[in-house]
Amino acid sequence: MKSSLQEEPTVGGEQSEQPTAPRRAKGTKRLLLAMSAPGVAWYVFFLAAPMVILVIYSLGRRAPNGGYEAAFTLEQYAALPTRWTPFLNTIKLSLAGTVLCLLVAYPMAYFMATRGGRHKTLLLALVVIPFWTSFLIRTYAWVFLLGNRGIPRVLEVFGVNDVRLLNTSFAVLLGIVYNYLPLMVLPIYVSLERVDISLRHASKDLGAGPFRTFLQITLPLSAPGVVSGALLVFVPVLGEYLIPVLLGGGQTYFLGNTLADLFFQSRNWPFGAAVAVAFILLIMVLIAAYMRFARRIVAQGREAPLI
Amino acid sequence: MTEPGGSRWIDRSLRGFGFLVYGFLFLPIAVVVIFSFNEGRHVAELTGFSFQWYVEAWTNPFVVKAFRTSISIAAISGVISTVLGTSTAIAMPAVPRPIRRSFDGLVNAAIVVPGIVLGLSLLLFVVSATSWANEWISYFAPNSDIRLGLGFYSVVAGHSVFGTAIVHVIVRTRLASLDASITEASSDLYATPIRTLQRVTLPLLAPAIMAGFLLAFTFSFDDFIIAFFTRGQSQTLPIYLFASIRRGVSPVVNATASTLLVISITLLAVATLIYRRRADRRMETR
Numbered sequence: 001m002k003s004s005l006q007e008e009p010t011v012g013g014e015q016s017e018q019p020t021a022p023r024r025a026k027g028t029k030r031l032l033l034a035m036s037a038p039g040v041a042w043y044v045f046f047l048a049a050p051m052v053i054l055v056i057y058s059l060g061r062r063a064p065n066g067g068y069e070a071a072f073t074l075e076q077y078a079a080l081p082t083r084w085t086p087f088l089n090t091i092k093l094s095l096a097g098t099v100l101c102l103l104v105a106y107p108m109a110y111f112m113a114t115r116g117g118r119h120k121t122l123l124l125a126l127v128v129i130p131f132w133t134s135f136l137i138r139t140y141a142w143v144f145l146l147g148n149r150g151i152p153r154v155l156e157v158f159g160v161n162d163v164r165l166l167n168t169s170f171a172v173l174l175g176i177v178y179n180y181l182p183l184m185v186l187p188i189y190v191s192l193e194r195v196d197i198s199l200r201h202a203s204k205d206l207g208a209g210p211f212r213t214f215l216q217i218t219l220p221l222s223a224p225g226v227v228s229g230a231l232l233v234f235v236p237v238l239g240e241y242l243i244p245v246l247l248g249g250g251q252t253y254f255l256g257n258t259l260a261d262l263f264f265q266s267r268n269w270p271f272g273a274a275v276a277v278a279f280i281l282l283i284m285v286l287i288a289a290y291m292r293f294a295r296r297i298v299a300q301g302r303e304a305p306l307i
Numbered sequence: 308m309t310e311p312g313g314s315r316w317i318d319r320s321l322r323g324f325g326f327l328v329y330g331f332l333f334l335p336i337a338v339v340v341i342f343s344f345n346e347g348r349h350v351a352e353l354t355g356f357s358f359q360w361y362v363e364a365w366t367n368p369f370v371v372k373a374f375r376t377s378i379s380i381a382a383i384s385g386v387i388s389t390v391l392g393t394s395t396a397i398a399m400p401a402v403p404r405p406i407r408r409s410f411d412g413l414v415n416a417a418i419v420v421p422g423i424v425l426g427l428s429l430l431l432f433v434v435s436a437t438s439w440a441n442e443w444i445s446y447f448a449p450n451s452d453i454r455l456g457l458g459f460y461s462v463v464a465g466h467s468v469f470g471t472a473i474v475h476v477i478v479r480t481r482l483a484s485l486d487a488s489i490t491e492a493s494s495d496l497y498a499t500p501i502r503t504l505q506r507v508t509l510p511l512l513a514p515a516i517m518a519g520f521l522l523a524f525t526f527s528f529d530d531f532i533i534a535f536f537t538r539g540q541s542q543t544l545p546i547y548l549f550a551s552i553r554r555g556v557s558p559v560v561n562a563t564a565s566t567l568l569v570i571s572i573t574l575l576a577v578a579t580l581i582y583r584r585r586a587d588r589r590m591e592t593r
Contacts, residue, residue, distance in 0.1 A: 028500040028503075031500045032397065033402065035395075036398035036399060036406075038391060039391040039392070039398075039410075039475075040395070042467070043410065044413075046464045046465075046468050050432035051416075053428065054428040054431055104328060107324050110321065111321045125579075126333075132575045133336070133568050133571050134564075134568065135529065136548060136552075137336075137339070137564040140560070141335035143552060143556060144335075144339060145338060150556075178335070238421065239420075239422065246553075260423075263427055273427075273431065276424050
């Protein structure tokens with residue numbers, strides 16, 4: 001049921017049937033309109049306007065000593081191919097990171113959902129707690145562990161010398177899995193929880209082994225969780241800056257690093273703005289393509305158990 | 308009904324895997340905390356217990372100042388986010404559809420668009436808006452020293468954009484689960500809209516609002532990337548920490564980081580407790 005405060009303006013009919021309601025409904029509506037104004041204004045001012053400014057800057061020129069010079073030109077966009085490598089790198093590493101996350105998160109969520117018993121809430125909380133601590137500190141923990149005086153030093157004791165872990169693509173991928181794992185575990189867990197356990201019993205009673213039951217019942221039914229988990233991880237990883245800087249040491253270049261360099265080092269704001277606009281468009285295109293692809297998978301997942 | 312018995316081998320490896328992952332999630336953080344109490348300066352060996360790195364960290368004037376700045380930014384942006392997120396969540400249903408649709412779009416954008424893009428677009432916006440304002444200031448008051456620019460308040464603005472989205476979503480979810488008859492009863496008993504809001508809606512939403520505030524506060528307190536772009540000359544604690552990390556691993560960084568971990572975990576525990584307990588009590592009174 002909807003609260004009367006939540007009533008949509010078009011379905012006010014129910015209200016006006018009551019004797020004294022119309023005047024009150026009108027008062028409520030006026031109050032609510034007034035209440036929404038500051039928030040809407042805030043977002044127009046600090047979210048929508050900056051996005052518009054971003055597009056305007058991307059059409060400008062770099063001033064001789066850095067910054068922005070007003071112009072109306074597409075030359076920044078024409079120069080985009082020079083940043084093709086970080087674009088490609090970002091997509092490749094984000095994809096790899098998302099797949100790795102999935103490979104760790106699925107069995108984890110499966111463990112929590114099927115073997116959790118009475119402790120499910122605790123198990124869930126333990127996954128979420130690290131996620132809500134500072135991202136910077138979680139990444140730093142790996143700088144500490146992978147650095148020369150961390151794990152490589154321990155390995156030396158065992159006679160394994162000259163291992164380089166920090167500032168490699170491996171470290172970046174590890175950082176991605178470590179930081180984003182909960183975002184993948186949670187939706188998969190939720191969808192596994194919803195799979196009716198009697199379906200698995202029925203499958204077993206009909207003679208299917210545990211693997212067959214998993215492949216034909218559990219996996220297809222948990223597809224929605226996998227689909228949304230992958231999106232929840234992939235999109236923010238695309239915008240990653242800290243992980244490649246701290247764990248990749250400038251060797252593995254993400255778009256985030258490119259943007260920071262363009263804004264702070266070369267102070268080429270218009271080109272930075274163009275890269276940012278292209279980046280937003282890329283995210284939108286990828287999400288849209290993914291949604292189409294995902295809808296098919298989820299639909300298949302729903303049909304599978306009937307076959 | 309219990310899980311249909313697979314083989315014991317599957318069962319064991321699943322449990323084993325689960326515990327490995329928990330180790331993976333907690334060990335790195337634990338190592339940082341343990342080594343923050345380590346006596347020696349060297350990282351690979353534990354030599355004894357000591358608080359000296361905490362003393363060194365928290366007597367450093369830069370750390371203390373950055374901490375104050377972080378707390379103030381988190382408090383102000385937390386309050387702004389809570390007020391705006393709550394009021395829009397309650398009011399949106401009454402707003403004309405095109406505005407509501409666009410606002411929903413902006414809320415989604417605030418969540419989906421990576422922090423780095425939010426940060427740099429706000430940077431451009433503040434820089435162009437303030438340079439325009441500064442021209443007017445020097446035109447009307449040629450002798451004044453007032454110069455607007457990036458700084459404390461642009462970080463507050465950046466954090467409040469994301470914070471408002473968090474609070475809005477949490478409060479709206481709670482609002483959807485409320486029983487409509489309660490507010491209807493209030494207005495049938497001749498309560499004015501404002502009174503219904505004060506006495507019925509807001510108290511019922513209180514746990515969600517409080518949890519939203521704490522989440523927005525924690526987000527702001529921990530944020531690096533938005534502050535990185537919008538900070539101007541002001542220094543938050545994550546920014547300071549980032550600079551020290553780039554200079555190299557040190558026990559002082561471990562001590563500062565451990566303090567921050569304790570602060571954010573405490574805040575989150577409080578947020579969860581408030582959200583849970585109030586919800587339980589409401590169920591009981593029904």
